[in-house]
Amino acid sequence: MLRPRRPRVLTGELRIDELIVSSSVESLKKESPDRFFGPTLDRYGLTPADAVLIYDCADTCEIFRAWGGSAYHFTEPARLRTDIAHLLPELAGV
16 A cells, blocks of 8 residues: 655745656656656656646756646746746645
8 A cells, every 4th residue: 555655845845745866767857758757657646747847948848748748937936936826826825
């Protein structure tokens, strides 16, 4: 029986379920979204259509979208919190 993981808290506010490190999965996001993100999505029973990439590289966002996910390209880190609150209102209080 799999136990649900509790999200980790980073920077006192950001909660995440898992970190994916390129060297651990031996792939880059741009190189192979399936190899980079696929195993994590499989563990949670999700598909690319369930995933959202928030990233600062437009090319990687396009590749992620072509793979079937949603992507939000940001260029101003200071504005990211406001944008996320607008895109995902349920996270505004996080």
